[in-house]
Amino acid sequence: MAQASGAAPDAEPLHRLTSRQFESLIRGEGDADALTALVLAERSHRLLILDLVMDSLTAMEGVGRPLPAPQRAWNLLATAQRIAPAVVQELLDLPETGLWAGQLLQRLRAPKPTELPLWADVGHLHSIAAAAAVRAGLSFSFPVPSVEGRVDLPTLGQARLPHRAPWETAVLTFRDGGVALTSETGTLRLPGDLGRPAPGWLPLHRDEVRPPGAPAVRVTLDDLGRHRIVPPPMGAARRLPADAAAGLAKLIQEGCDLLVEADPPSAVTVGALLRTVQPMSAHEAFRVRSASSAHAVGGLALSWPDSELACAAALVHELQHSKLNALSHLVPLSEEGPSPERLYYAPWRDDPRPLPGMLQGIYAFTGVTRFWRGRTRLPAERYEQLNWFEFALWRGQLASVLPRVATDPELTAEGRRLLAAVRSTVADWAAESPATPAAREAVRLAERLATDxxxxxxxxxxxxxxxxxxxxxxxxxxxxxxxxxxxxxxxxxxxxxxxxxxxxxxxxxxxxxxxxxxxxxxxxxxxxxxxxxxxxxxxxxxxxxxxxxxxxxxxxxxxxxxxxxxxxxxxxxxxxxxxxxxxxxxxxxxxxxxxxxxxxxxxxxxxxxxxxxxxxxxxxxxxxxxxxxxxxxxxxxxxxxx
Incomplete structure (x- = not known):
């Protein structure tokens, strides 16, 4: 676990990719070894961010009040780690933990007006520590923040106090297997089984995704937490009814099943990276909204997909972003502070994009194109025309933008290697054509709409x-x-x-x-x-x-x-x-x-x-x-x- 404060970075990097691992990733794929290396590197990156947060907070006297000093929360987390290291690791690996820590560090370095008091923002560390201590079985009492009457306990759920003050504190107590929250308005006793709903308590929706032939992956449908990949109102947390949560989990499972048969590299990525899905409201057909964050590797926000096909494509898209974000934390692909004047046409967006955005889009749609290519190779596929349309559209769009982006002077050597690898892959796909007249017409339609x-x-x-x-x-x-x-x-x-x-x-x-x-x-x-x-x-x-x-x-x-x-x-x-x-x-x-x-x-x-x-x-x-x-x-x- 990271030092509480002041840990100096080593002179040499702790994590390196082998040449084979790097080549695997820059092709847009990533085998199991490469993804494991990324996960381990991302853990160290997360700990570094937390260490920087703690350094900044230590220099700010009284920053936690009315909560205890952040160091006390860190100490509670360290105690829980000695008893249940896997629990603490899971909490630190959460995409939402990364999102909170990254945004808090930005706030500490460049303060901006916000309604949420700094102490309540910092207090998420207290909530993480309290959740870890409960799961580790420690007997303790510890204050945590309440925002609009809601107390988040990451990996467990959310308590809802009867008094919905904008922000206040509540004391969480764990004794003899029972959890209670005490605030100015009284005490809320949580159920003995925190996996079941009860008055004042909403557990997380957690399901297992089981890619055939691979270990099951526990995925949280985060419809409660206040650290959102997409800010409100569009990305606001809204509790899903049990049947809706089960329906979304089923779609995700079906999407993963499609990846196994059409895009095995993405199926492997699901197992290695996917941790959290933040549901958003349904959108229009063929327009699934999805998003990810560099701070929240392994997490994504997702509007309700209209089919398992749409769900699979969205999973590929956002997990490609997660892969590239983790890779970029390890190996810079472009120089710091790219020119805001140099903007590119991005065929997958409505707006012009700078170089980092183009790298993200190119990498994401390399995976999406690979998925649709895999679909075209399946026998007796009832969506033959759609498969060929999507494959031809994105294959052509990638080919159209890659040459210009590849000459950007702000690319690093690694960034140039990545684009060269993607160009080679796209060039290999160029000669592929369908056998049926209907599919050939779909390809021509895709080409016309690319120009459109x-x-x-x-x-x-x-x-x-x-x-x-x-x-x-x-x-x-x-x-x-x-x-x-x-x-x-x-x-x-x-x-x-x-x-x-x-x-x-x-x-x-x-x-x-x-x-x-x-x-x-x-x-x-x-x-x-x-x-x-x-x-x-x-x-x-x-x-x-x-x-x-x-x-x-x-x-x-x-x-x-x-x-x-x-x-x-x-x-x-x-x-x-x-x-x-x-x-x-x-x-x-x-x-x-x-x-x-x-x-x-x-x-x-x-x-x-x-x-x-x-x-x-x-x-x-x-x-x-x-x-x-x-x-x-x-x-x-x-x-x-x-």
Missing amino acids: HRALWRLHHVRPHPADTDELTAAWLRGDEPVLPIRRRRVRGERRQRHLDARAVLARIRLVDPVALVKLRDVVEKDEVPGVSGAGRADLLWATGDPSAAEEHFTRTVVDGTAPPAAWAGLRLTWEETGRSPEAVRALGAVPEVVCAVARAVRRRTGTPVDPVGLAHWVARGLGEKVKEAKEAKEAKEAGEA
Whole structure:
């Protein structure tokens, strides 16, 4: 266990990955030995954070009042460890312990206004120590914090006092196997069996996940604790009824079963890392919300999955984040303080992302892609089209972003090795293709929607320089050839638009349940689609196989000046399917923000709308010139080097 304070780090690192372990992890996988090494390293990292917390608290006189000094809580924890070391280790390994310690350390180093008093925040250490002492069978009395009448005992449950003061203290006493909490309003006696609910006591939901052929893993459904991976209100703790908790546990088990047959590396990761799932409210179909934290390796927040498939994919996604977070604590992958000005297109997000976020996304979706690839290789799979759609979509999206991110100057040598390994893996997947016509159509659909998402992202986040827009607008009005800008544009980092994946969600519904999609189209009259935020009627028309009607709708909004950015990208998608000008399709795929900006500028200057096909075709001529110039410049450079 860590020192109470002041422990100096060793001159040499305590944990190292072998070359084989590192190679296993940077491929996005991680065998049992590599994952064990990560777990042990993460334990040391956790103890280091706790040691830094204790150092900071020791220097702050009276920080625990009205609770005992933090050192006394630490001493109680150390006493429990001598009797029940496995219990204390479990408490320290909890993702929520890491989340609390990491956030508290940030608070101590850079204080920010918050409603929770510092003593109540620090007092979570007292709650951890008290829970350890109860489980170790120690006889003791010790004050713990109560927040809104709730007293958390990690790994055990939550007591609810009758008086719900914002924050106060309660004395927890354990004698002769009985637990009692005494506050100003009286004494609450907890049940003898803390695994059963009772008045004033809610035990944790704990279930075993049993990957076939592997030891069972105890997973906590944390619907009580106040240390949340996703902050309230979306991630707020809400007690699940027993049947709902059993239903979620069943989905997690079924998801793990799918991993065993389709993605064995992720099944191994579940056994090595998964400890806590924090439930969130259900979301839309094919839009499971999930999240993880660098402080809470092994924990994840999860909205209610609509199927075991969605649950499996979410588990892969978030446990990949946990793996990379643990690896990053051991081996830095990028330099400290990456440039906030260098932002990337992330196909799995609505907003631009800096380098660390791109590394996380790339690593996570390498695992997700591997899972869907495994699904495509299963015989007689009823979700064949969905499997191929997801595999092709994410395989292509990874291939599109990896080359640029791999050249970022702030990558460390290890970060470059990781991206090189992922690129090699994705390249190996590139040649794989389905055998059936239906699956081949799903692949083509994925490729079209990958371009659609990128066009939507550019329309929302890339802004041409006003001078470029002015020059192009003047050229259009004069009837001149376009001179397309090269670098005079900027990426907006704010996240104003959401649900750029709306058409992809409709496509997934079409692949799984086309009849339901048609029924939805027949009842939707307004430009909103129930259950698919961000989608409109034109998107439904396209998704149900009527691109001509969808094109008419998109064109009408563009011509009358009411078009949102999604309509311009929708035009590209429908033109591609109806056989409109390939050049216009290319322009709206490559520089849709330029076409949109010029159309708006022409309308402002003349009061007359432009023909979107004609304008996009005209911009494409400028694209052709740029490609030609770039090719000539490259050839000249190569000739000079020769």
